Amino acid sequence: MKQTISILFLLLFFNVYGQKWHLNRIDEKSKFKYEYWFQFENADDISSHSLKKIEGKSISTIRLTDNKGNVINFATIEIKELSNDSLSKIVTDYDGLVKLQLEPGKYSMEISAINYDKFTVDFSIVENIFFELNIKLGLAPELTIYQINSKTELNEAEILTIMKCVNENRQNYYKNCSEQNKFYVSMQI
Numbered sequence: 001m002k003q004t005i006s007i008l009f010l011l012l013f014f015n016v017y018g019q020k021w022h023l024n025r026i027d028e029k030s031k032f033k034y035e036y037w038f039q040f041e042n043a044d045d046i047s048s049h050s051l052k053k054i055e056g057k058s059i060s061t062i063r064l065t066d067n068k069g070n071v072i073n074f075a076t077i078e079i080k081e082l083s084n085d086s087l088s089k090i091v092t093d094y095d096g097l098v099k100l101q102l103e104p105g106k107y108s109m110e111i112s113a114i115n116y117d118k119f120t121v122d123f124s125i126v127e128n129i130f131f132e133l134n135i136k137l138g139l140a141p142e143l144t145i146y147q148i149n150s151k152t153e154l155n156e157a158e159i160l161t162i163m164k165c166v167n168e169n170r171q172n173y174y175k176n177c178s179e180q181n182k183f184y185v186s187m188q189i
Helices: 002-018 156-168 173-177
Strands: 020-026 034-039 048-055 060-066 076-081 086-091 097-100 105-112 119-125 129-137 146-150 183-187
Touching: 020 156, 034 156, 048 119, 086 097, 119 129, 146 156, 156 173, 156 183, 173 183
Parallel strands: 060 129
Antiparallel strands: 020 034, 034 146, 048 129, 060 097, 076 086, 076 105, 105 119, 146 183
16 A cells, blocks of 8 residues: 555656656766756646637637737747648737638648747638637747756656756755755756
């Protein structure tokens, strides 16, 4: 029973705080032999969308926000007409909005914006039907990679504890999360 609770705790802990880590290398000649790398995924911040079809309106709209309701401006939208592979590229305006007219057909759309996950959706347009598409983009994985250098091999629970500390102490992670006699945490540049 104790082992089951420990495993469940580690799974929950890993999903909430860590997402990715790995042993990068072992340098037998170094004082801190074990080098681990990790980054945070933003796994709880995912993309979603809502599509409203409107009959008779002549212009379709796409509005981009993040999950907190902040406008995502100047995002790139690529729309591919699937019947002939023609590709159109447009950019959202200052208000995260795009207005467009599409001929009836089947389309694939990919949206990309700095710091956000790419978003792809396939859709069809029929005669006299237009749409209002509201998209909430989730955050992309962080680009920052942290490094733990340790004198001894760390187990998963120890690494996850360090990752939690770094996540909660972003400004002072080196000071607050390192134990100089055992390990230290740094950032990859």
